[in-house]
Amino acid sequence: MSQIRFDQVSLRFSGAARSAVDRCSATIDSGELVVILGPSGCGKTTLLKMVNRLYEPTSGGIYLDDRNIRQVSRTALRRQIGYVIQQAGLFPHMTVAKNIAVVPELLGWSRPQIQARIDELLTLVELPPQEFRRRYPAQLSGGQQQRIGLARALAADPQVMLMDEPFGAIDAITRTTLQDEILRLQRQLRKTILFVSHDVEEALRLADRLLIMRQGQIVQFDTPFRVLTQPADDFVRDLVGADDMVRQLGLLRVKSVMVPLAESQAVSSELTLSPQDTLRQALSLVLQTGAEKLTVVDQGRAIGFITLDEIRRSSQSRQS
Template sequence: MSTIRFDQVSLQFPGAARPAVDRCSCEIASGKLVVILGPSGCGKTTLLKMVNRLYEPTAGQISIDGQDIRQLQVTRLRQQIGYVIQQSGLFPHMTVAQNIAVVPKLLGWPRAKIQARIDELLTLVELSPQEYRNRYPAQLSGGQQQRIGLARALAGDPQIMLMDEPFGAIDAITRTTLQDEILRLQRQLQKTILFVSHDVEEALRLADYLLIMQKGQIIQYDTPFHVLTKPASEFVYNLVGADDMVRQLGLLRVETAMMALPPDYSQNGTPTVDRSESLRHALSLILKTGASRLTVLDNGAPIGELTLEHIRDSASLASA
């Protein structure tokens, strides 16, 4: 697990009128998926690329688990961070297996371990090792290439993943499928993920936290639920479409809005809902059963609750 901390980080490119990133401070908690959201030119990708030192800040400090990343050798730092870009970035002259093996080879893994890891990762991204390991990128669809790009980024088992609009060039149906894959993998692997997006619906579906940027600055850093119900500014309100709470309920996961179980908690036949279901599904279940609250489950174990009043109050806040 790895925590990323930005402390008054700025980057001003030579000749630029203003900083691309301007005094940004926040902490990315270990194991969380944080989506950096904002309009074009707001500094999203610049902030992301400073984590693996593709860009160096002109002021401030970035640390991983308390260590200033400038104290780490660049090559060693990048080997510990998975990186996924929009066009997959696969080497066209290499097979799928050879692409996935790049980082493990750099890390000096033995051949048998590398081959086992290739098959493990292809299975993880739901592509048959027997069918795909010897194909070349040109023989894959766009969605398949992105799955291989994800597998390659995971190959060295990094604790941090940087994803720069990885699904931006994919058709809508495939994009939704890949978003589901990210959520599935994140529940299984619990990586610390920074994910750049300009798509609000994608951000709301994926994020544990939203980091919203405008003109190089962090405007709000909070859960999607709180961003929708308590936007920090008119800019944030308009960006996330906080006035359309009914539509947004279909994008937010139950776990982003649930409350802690009370000390006197007792299920007593209370309807249940999985943490990964949408708030719209939860609301439908409440209305269908007539229950005042739902017990939220994770692998069958109670982890929280959701009440009709909580959803109603939140919708009222958003439309106020």
């Protein structure tokens, strides 16, 4: 189990006119990837950093599996939580292997156990151990450094991961690759992940649920589908571009909710998609046109169709 629960959590920094985090309550379920989204200064990173006690709340409580984290020493708490930040935060004077080994060494693992874990993690993040374990951070690309940062955060096999805009300083192509990596690893490992982002496209792509903040408060906590189709207010609608249903945001492939057609059935509408299109694109066309169904076409041949109900069911099944 690795549930995180915020219970009326507030934090006001000394001398501040208002609280950085204001009476926030939410439960992040075990194995869930929740993206905290909002504009700069809304309290995203502050809320995240309270989970590993880098900041202490002024009031309210934070619970890890129903235990108030204030009952756990900061050191013990942080050793059971993985933490990934922008630009990886690697120790420049240490090799890749030494960077990954930091927490296992603190926990007293044996040398053979640590070495096996280093190789396991480098393989997991698709960096061959024989090639990368002796390199230093300066010898790595930005994307490779972030992969090592992720491997280091996973070293002691924590059930909770905190990720503070980890891809914010990475170029767009590498960023997409690393997002794919997070989704792949999450399918394998099922960690409980809190992921701070200011990038709406990234948030919609990664999140099981979105926790949207404004001025220190949570304004909506829901699935991407419901945030897009039922935004809590105009702020949320504008933030996620709920009225802009055209851009490709890569949530789910249309083929995952496709209904087969008879081989002889012809394309009966200009409202068509390809198997490579996304759930967001399908939702766009359905909501914009009011069409009952969209035809999926592959190399000029109709191979299926998709309806709004199918899109909704697929989105809900992704959350289960």
